Structures are given as structure tokens and as C-alpha cells.
Amino acid sequence: MTPNQLKRTRKLSPSITKFIILLLTVIILQVLINSFERSTPPNVANVSSSASTNNAKQTQTNQSPNISVVDSAKNSIEIYNYNNDSPPTVIKVGNDPVAMIPDPTGLQQYVINKGSNNVSVISMISVKAYKTIAVGNAPVAAAIDSATGILYVVNSGSNSITSIQLLGLKVIRSFYGGPAPVSIAIDQTSDVAYIVDQGDNAVLPVNLSTFKPIAAPIAVASDPMKIMSDQNSDSVGYVLSQATGTVSIISYISSKVIATLNIGGQPTSICEEYNQGLIYVTLGSSNQIVPIDLIAFSPLKPISMPGEPTSLYCLPNGNGFVIDLQSLSAKYFSLLTGSIINSIPLTGDPVALSYSPSKYEST
Numbered sequence: 001m002t003p004n005q006l007k008r009t010r011k012l013s014p015s016i017t018k019f020i021i022l023l024l025t026v027i028i029l030q031v032l033i034n035s036f037e038r039s040t041p042p043n044v045a046n047v048s049s050s051a052s053t054n055n056a057k058q059t060q061t062n063q064s065p066n067i068s069v070v071d072s073a074k075n076s077i078e079i080y081n082y083n084n085d086s087p088p089t090v091i092k093v094g095n096d097p098v099a100m101i102p103d104p105t106g107l108q109q110y111v112i113n114k115g116s117n118n119v120s121v122i123s124m125i126s127v128k129a130y131k132t133i134a135v136g137n138a139p140v141a142a143a144i145d146s147a148t149g150i151l152y153v154v155n156s157g158s159n160s161i162t163s164i165q166l167l168g169l170k171v172i173r174s175f176y177g178g179p180a181p182v183s184i185a186i187d188q189t190s191d192v193a194y195i196v197d198q199g200d201n202a203v204l205p206v207n208l209s210t211f212k213p214i215a216a217p218i219a220v221a222s223d224p225m226k227i228m229s230d231q232n233s234d235s236v237g238y239v240l241s242q243a244t245g246t247v248s249i250i251s252y253i254s255s256k257v258i259a260t261l262n263i264g265g266q267p268t269s270i271c272e273e274y275n276q277g278l279i280y281v282t283l284g285s286s287n288q289i290v291p292i293d294l295i296a297f298s299p300l301k302p303i304s305m306p307g308e309p310t311s312l313y314c315l316p317n318g319n320g321f322v323i324d325l326q327s328l329s330a331k332y333f334s335l336l337t338g339s340i341i342n343s344i345p346l347t348g349d350p351v352a353l354s355y356s357p358s359k360y361e362s363t
Helices: 014-037 053-062
Strands: 067-071 076-080 089-092 097-102 108-113 118-123 128-134 139-145 150-155 160-165 170-176 181-187 192-197 202-207 224-229 236-241 246-251 256-262 267-273 278-283 288-293 309-314 319-324 329-334 340-345 350-355
Touching: 067 097, 067 329, 076 097, 089 128, 097 139, 097 350, 108 139, 118 139, 139 181, 150 181, 160 181, 192 224, 202 224, 224 267, 236 267, 246 267, 267 319, 278 309, 288 309, 309 350, 319 350
Parallel strands: 181 224, 267 309
Antiparallel strands: 067 076, 067 350, 076 089, 097 108, 108 118, 118 128, 139 150, 150 160, 160 170, 181 192, 192 202, 224 236, 236 246, 246 256, 267 278, 278 288, 309 319, 319 329, 329 340
């Protein structure tokens, strides 16, 4: 099967719609409970600011705190608005947080705490962590199956995957993820997980109903560290390999690598801007972001990004956020031109970022 034969269609199944409605109901109930527990808005209490209380309230009601940065050194999440015209909201989480996953609604975030072996659940409405869920040893990554409403957490220290039902936030079970699992992606239509096994330089496809492999491990380039499923397709996954500077493209249909792209520069992060039909990969060692055409599966002209770009997040408006470790900042920039729109100073040890619209946004 050639890359051009892979269908790129967006689907919204009844199960996804039902899950989103149920999740919104849970979130609304939680907010109502909070309103009875204390008289001040819950999202004001955790604002780290020298500004007055009135200014803090104004920030929360009139602006959009919608870029979230994982600070591994401070064991916290710091939420900034686009304009960076007010201090960030700081939410304490577990030890050594390394990743943050938004749910399908964007109204909750799940923070993976490697050092404390748990997941912090954050409400983006009340802007606080309200639950902690224990998982396996040294969790490092996660993915959500939006068709079933289940969060799958990769435990690198116990070679396992923990599944968590998001409706009720209960652990379902754990299952074997390979000798050195580091990342996971979900095929939403076939209920199959693709687990990156760094020990065997392979991707293991596992049926999420039987928890057994559906095929032999898929060999990829050495030192694989991250996988992402295509947002517009139910049939493709992208695997980053740092040591070889490559992107392996996997067909979920055939369980085979259909292309390997040499992009160099130690790729560290990947995201998709589905309106353009492009994915973007950060190359920290060469100060570049490489766009990749998803139809031809071909790298395009790199975008120059001075500094040391890591953790990339694409927005549907044609722009993106990227952490620059050299200048210790989060840069808001155009994915088309690379021009910097705004730069937000950061502190501590920023290791990942995410975007989550707040209820106050108008766009």
C-alpha cells in the first residue's frame, strides 16, 4: 500500500460524543460542588502574583490562561495567557512531572508524574489539581482512547501500561508494554495501542480488548522515543528516533513501516496542524522545526527557530507554541513563516507544554 492510498478522514463516533457529554457533566458537577465549598472563585486562590485580588479576578474572567507549561524542577504546572500580561497561575502536582495530556474536551489535563508514580488530574475550569491516581513505576507518557474514554499511561520503570477509565477516574488494569516502553499512541477505530519499545527499537501493536499483540513488533530506527497517531487518519503513526535523526511512518493497516524520513538534528517533539496536512518536528541540536507533507511523506524547507526548540504544540489557527530551552521561554509563532508573534519568559525546568481552552475564551 502506498502512502497516497491511505485515507485521511476525520470521524466522530457516537461513543466519542457520549463520552464528551458525560465528561462535561462530571466537570460541571465538580464546579458546582466547589462553589458551595468556598465563596471565592477556586481559580483565584492558586494565582502566584504580586497583583491585587481584583486584578487576579479580572485576569481569570477576561483573559485566556491557555498555555500550560510543565515545570519539572518546581513540580508544578504554570498556566499563561497568550499576551503574557499577567502572572501565571501555578498548580502544584506530583514529583518530577514530565508530560501533560488534555482530554478530548480540553477541560481537563492529566499530568504524568514520573517521580511520584502517579497522575494528577487538573480541572481547567476550577484551575486546580483535584485528584491523584497511582500508576506503575516511572510513568513517562500517556495517550487517550477517545472512543472508549480510557487513558493509557506508559510506566517505563515497571515495563507496563496502566489503563484508567476517565469517567470516574478509576484504574482498570495494567498490562505488559515491552521491555522498555517509552511512548504510546492509539488507533481510535480498531482499539489498538502502538507502544514504543526502546529496548528492542520497535513498536508493539497491542489489542486493547485482549491485551495481546496483534502482530510482531514493528522494527523502526534505533533509539525511538516518541510516537504520534495522525489526527485526520485512522491508519498512520509517526515515530521519532533521536539517535538516527529519523521519522518512521507506520501503517496501522499493515503493521509495517511504509517510509523512513531522514531529517537529522536529534528530533525531540512532534505535532500536527491538520488544516494544512502537515506535521512539524523540532530539531533541538540544529535550531530548526521541520514541516513534513503528509500526502507525499516528504520533509519541506525547515523553519529556523533560534535557541534550542523542544516540546512543540500546534494550534488549529496556523500558529504554534514551542519551548526554547536556551532562552528559557515559550515562543508563540507562525507555523507557516516561523515568525515569532510573542515570547513568554519561563523559569525552572520546562519540559513540556499543552494547550487547553478555558471557558472564558471567545475563539
